Amino acid sequence: MRIQEDVIHNIPLLIVEEEERGEKPTLFFYHGVTSAKEHNLHIAYTIAKKGFRVVLPDALYHGVRQPGEGSKDPYLHFWSVIQQSIEEFPRLVQAINERFQTEENQLFIGGTSMGAITSYGLLQQYDWIKHACLFMGAPQYEEFAKLMFEVATKRGMKITEEQKEAILEQVRVFDLSRDVRVLEDRQLYIWHGMEDQTVPYQFAQAFLEQLKASSIVQDHQVTFYPEKGADHKITRSAMLDAANWFEKQVESQNQVTM
Numbered sequence: 001m002r003i004q005e006d007v008i009h010n011i012p013l014l015i016v017e018e019e020e021r022g023e024k025p026t027l028f029f030y031h032g033v034t035s036a037k038e039h040n041l042h043i044a045y046t047i048a049k050k051g052f053r054v055v056l057p058d059a060l061y062h063g064v065r066q067p068g069e070g071s072k073d074p075y076l077h078f079w080s081v082i083q084q085s086i087e088e089f090p091r092l093v094q095a096i097n098e099r100f101q102t103e104e105n106q107l108f109i110g111g112t113s114m115g116a117i118t119s120y121g122l123l124q125q126y127d128w129i130k131h132a133c134l135f136m137g138a139p140q141y142e143e144f145a146k147l148m149f150e151v152a153t154k155r156g157m158k159i160t161e162e163q164k165e166a167i168l169e170q171v172r173v174f175d176l177s178r179d180v181r182v183l184e185d186r187q188l189y190i191w192h193g194m195e196d197q198t199v200p201y202q203f204a205q206a207f208l209e210q211l212k213a214s215s216i217v218q219d220h221q222v223t224f225y226p227e228k229g230a231d232h233k234i235t236r237s238a239m240l241d242a243a244n245w246f247e248k249q250v251e252s253q254n255q256v257t258m
Helices: 037-048 078-100 114-125 141-154 161-172 201-213 236-257
Strands: 002-008 011-017 026-030 053-057 107-112 131-135 187-193 222-227
Touching (some): 011 037, 011 078, 026 037, 026 114, 037 053, 107 114, 114 141, 131 236, 187 201
Parallel strands (some): 107 131, 187 222
Antiparallel strands (some): 011 053
């Protein structure tokens, strides 16, 4: 296994793949809040073994991009971090594609927690993304932001109504749940621990119900794995199941192109 450190457009990242280079499906995988790119190496390794090139970027104010001890609280800047990842994504993809000659239909995205929430925003913004793996995220940006306000208030943080409205206005444009028609012809893998209290399972459940009620998204497009007894931590079972999903997606594409 080969792990390469790099910086592209001022974005520190790791590229994980089997030793042989060349064209292969590429996964851009985003970490959670207060985490960093290297904390998802076990996931990257498992998926790279399936023949993928896995790109692990550091999000703004995280990992190498953290400007200084305590200078930027990732929770206070949660939505700005996500927005930055969404906005810088096309340039990152272009640079990787130019380097490795990856075809657009071989592009995958994914992430854990904040990274999964980021991925939902990427799906909303860029219709050329056709595959996404989402671990314990929430596509309902506005509703999740309101929950974060409640949690912050309980922790003693003071947020004015003006500040709340400014944040809600910021996130609405990326809220995938406002119009799921953009998911036509996309393939999703969604895992969520049913005991998750950080990003409550109800967000995933409500989203699946919304998709089922839609005439746009078909059952075969969504693989949903709700895991009993699991909380806000990816289980080995989930990781292996997702890796098999990635492999099947590539096999399906190869059959179509034959």
